[in-house]
Amino acid sequence: MKKLISNLVVFVLVLGLFVIPVSAGEDEAVQTYSVWAGSHYTGFGDYTRKVGEYNLGNDEFLPELKGYYRFRDATRLFSFKAHYYDHKNISVDAKGTLSDRFTAELFYRSLTHQQGxxxxxxxxxxxxxxxxxxxxxxxxxxADYHSDRYExxxxxxxxxxxxxxxxxxxxxxxxxxxxxxxxxxxxxxxxxxxxxxxxxxxxxxxxxxxxxxxxxxxxxxxxxxxxxxxxxxxxxxxxxxxxxxxxxxxxxxxxxxxxxxxxxxxxxxxxxxxPETEKISHKIRMKGEVGKGQLASSLTFNQTTNKKVELTSDAWAGVLNYAVLLSPRTRLVAKASGTRKSNDDPFIDLRPWREGRPAPVTTPSYVTNFDFTRYSSLDRFEGKISAEVIHRLTPRITLDVLAGFQLIDRYDYPTLDESYQTKRFIGQAKMRYRKGLKYANTVKYRFEKTSDPFRSFRGLFEARGFDVLEPAVTIPTDPPSRFIFYYQREALRYQDITSLPTDYHEFEFSSTYKPNMRYSLTAGMKGKYDKNGDLDSLDVEHLTLQPNLSLTVTPAPRWSFMAGYTFTYNKSRGPVTVALFDG
Amino acid sequence: MSDYKTNSHNIYLTGSFVPTDRLSLAGIIGFNKSKAELETVIMPDITGRLDGALANLDFSFDRMHEYSNLDYEMLTLAVNGEYRLSPLVLLTVEAEYADLSDNTGYVYGIETGSLVFIRTGIRFSF
Incomplete structure (x- = not known):
């Protein structure tokens, strides 16, 4: 911590060299200072960790200090801001610019967070x-859970x-x-x-x-x-x-x-x-004019290693964006991106199950080895393409239409050498109407249709019927005893489960009426609905509605008021399960 | 299957007043009332499937859904003022009161609490 602060002080002094040698003799230089010195008091009642989540003080006055400095001349700009709230909440920011040749910024901030x-x-x-x-x-x-963050x-x-x-x-x-x-x-x-x-x-x-x-x-x-x-x-x-x-x-x-x-x-x-993580990344970028439009692209390679267990994850990502004016009123924005992720597949070495134990009732012993290789469902290729056309229908009306497609191809999921693909089609239309400053209206609708969203295969629910399981051990008694172990119940699970939707709808409307500079009224509504219709015995859906209303009134130059109301309604429908163990 | 419903109302009023060139005042009132409830979970009737090995277990979960219920109100009142003592010196005063009423409690228990915050100081400009 002390090293961080000492580095900060040194750097601010270096940045200050931008200013000091020239400011004394520079007639056009403008300097602004301000210092605020004061105190704050915090008093708490009952449970403090919610209302005082980020406050250190408790029924006490603490000193507080703010400072601001700005220097500017024809070629240089330097600014310094600092705020001492308490000894755990401090921020310092220094910026310097030397014509178009050099810019530098240094910052430090800290805060404390109290948790329940x-x-x-x-x-x-x-x-x-x-x-x-x-x-x-x-x-x-x-216990007193808290964390102090320094950046x-x-x-x-x-x-x-x-x-x-x-x-x-x-x-x-x-x-x-x-x-x-x-x-x-x-x-x-x-x-x-x-x-x-x-x-x-x-x-x-x-x-x-x-x-x-x-x-x-x-x-x-x-x-x-x-x-x-x-x-x-x-x-x-x-x-x-x-x-x-x-x-x-x-x-x-x-x-x-x-x-x-x-x-x-x-x-x-x-x-x-x-984990002990090391991430190395390389990124190349290119942008410029191609034809009549602007092209921006990048190619990135990331390698992340958890050095504690020597597990590595690699990712390649490419992005291509192209924007062009199709006509004076029409603009096209086309985007394409692809990401390929691969992770090490660790071998999980487990102790033999029932090692040293005899078979049920009789010998020989029944020992099973559950060692396995964990193949990650994050191994995948993900591709996205979209095209957006923005067209000015009239001087007051703008129409924005977007169509896109996304493919996620998961390798080795749900089992080795199998592939599980999610495909998503996206459609969106947005229209804006503006009449000077008096009216501004926006309406938007978005639809996503997803086939095979990610799901946990056979992750839930046992099918009724003990007899569908093959006994692990048949004991040669008369009649023979069939012995089924607990781990075999895994085979009774049948339900693929997910909370992700196959159909998604989003609607948004906003209207602002401003008859003059004194009054402004805004009303809006946001709505989202999604459901998954592919699950045979689950009925997963989510609904959110959020109307809002706000009014701004400036009855006189010295008075202004703003009032608003937002209501949020949310409904989620999903399965509720209880884990049981009967001994 | 069960529904989890959330209703959240958020209302605010802010105002600012500059009575003189030296004095400016501002204030805010905010109120949030939120409630969330999980529908009563109706578990399948397995009475006919209980044999001797399971008969000792109680498979009713009548009150299980209540744990996820939320019901709280948050009131925030804040005022601040600035008075210019001279062209280069400004006196600032702020006060805030926040009151949280947690009627059901959740992971951390009942979180009902209040906060009084007062800040004052003088700003010098050069």
């Missing part, structure tokens, strides 16, 4: 027949040569977050025991960008390199995982049978650890 405690009250204990279905435990009741950064832009307009850019940003947060640990289903504890936060993000840009004939070409790292210096939180045993039966055999079905129990393990 999840009481876990929804995790309600229910007991039936002695079986504890769910329990929760706040091990840090009344500092610098930006430079230097015109190296006016020949070919060669520019160099560089930027840096660091974000630190410290404090305490709530971490919730979940035990396995045998105890359904949820615990909460306080853990330290010490998260750091550093980001650096550098680029070069030049004009080559009709085009502007650019390259930008980006580097970002994130890590947490706090110790990974750890939690005790209960001994695995039957919730109600105190039979000794269960005390060895249950742990054999788990990867771990009766131990303290780290959980909720943050």
């Amino acid at each position: 405690q999840d009481l876990l009250a929804n995790l309600e204990t229910r007991e039936a027949g002695g079986a504890k279905i769910l329990t929760h435990e706040l091990r840090d009741k009344g 500092a950064g610098a930006k430079f832009n230097w015109l190296v040569s006016r020949d070919n307009n060669i520019r160099i850019m560089a930027a840096h940003r660091s974000v630190l977050r410290r404090g305490e947060e709530q971490k919730i640990g979940s035990n396995h289903c045998y105890s359904c025991h949820i615990t909460s504890q306080s853990v330290n936060i010490d998260k750091r993000t550093h980001q650096f960008e550098a680029g070069v840009q030049a004009d080559v004939e009709k085009f502007t070409l650019g390259y930008q390199f980006g580097y970002r790292i994130f890590d947490s210096r706090a110790f990974d939180p750890a939690v005790y995982y209960d001994s695995a045993m039957h919730p109600t039966l105190n039979d000794l055999s269960y005390k060895v049978e249950f742990p054999s079905r788990l990867n771990y129990d009766d131990t303290i393990l780290a959980y909720g650890a943050y």
